[in-house]
Amino acid sequence: LEEAAFQLQQIFRVDISIAFNILGIESMRAGHYQIGYTCFKLAADRGYSKAQFNVGLCYEHGRGTEKDLEKAAFYYYHAASSCHPMAQYRYARCLLCHSPESEWHRLQKAVTFLEQAAVAGLTEAQAYLGVFYMRGLQPKEKKGLKYLLLAARNGDAQSRYHVGVCYEKGLGVQQNLAEAMRHYRLSAAAGNRNAQERLRV
Numbered sequence: 001l002e003e004a005a006f007q008l009q010q011i012f013r014v015d016i017s018i019a020f021n022i023l024g025i026e027s028m029r030a031g032h033y034q035i036g037y038t039c040f041k042l043a044a045d046r047g048y049s050k051a052q053f054n055v056g057l058c059y060e061h062g063r064g065t066e067k068d069l070e071k072a073a074f075y076y077y078h079a080a081s082s083c084h085p086m087a088q089y090r091y092a093r094c095l096l097c098h099s100p101e102s103e104w105h106r107l108q109k110a111v112t113f114l115e116q117a118a119v120a121g122l123t124e125a126q127a128y129l130g131v132f133y134m135r136g137l138q139p140k141e142k143k144g145l146k147y148l149l150l151a152a153r154n155g156d157a158q159s160r161y162h163v164g165v166c167y168e169k170g171l172g173v174q175q176n177l178a179e180a181m182r183h184y185r186l187s188a189a190a191g192n193r194n195a196q197e198r199l200r201v
Helices: 002-029 033-044 049-061 069-081 085-098 104-119 123-135 141-153 157-169 177-189 193-200
Strands: none
Touching (some): 069 085, 123 157, 141 157, 157 193, 177 193
């Protein structure tokens, strides 16, 4: 009975968090940002990762509360630790954009979260990682191309353009101009201006 009571208590706790999160989303849609933020915060403080991510967004964009990037990163981190892919991506971006390059452990943590989000199928993380590995101090071109291809297959036209550049210049793959043109055409058809310009050249 004690176990059953504990299970019910856990379910009820999660349901309350889900309800607060939904109320927060509806309040935000209606333009009631402070109410939305308060609902998200109530659910986030109960450990609900989706609400923690939403509180992070509120702090990052100053919706319903003051803009505070440190608090945004704090909530993104908690959601990311619960395997929330978009939170993993946002937290990693916070670390990469606001950490000195000398803080190697923070950069490693960022890359780990980005890779987890990319493996979970988040196109933004795949695209970011692809460019990150291509442009690093010690470029890892094959790894970069791998993530750019994943993002391109998920419909990211900019990543498709970057794949074309890789084939044109032989970055992480054997140079192949026909394959480069194929990727440029696909990217251009999706509206990418860089690819359209490259095709004209």
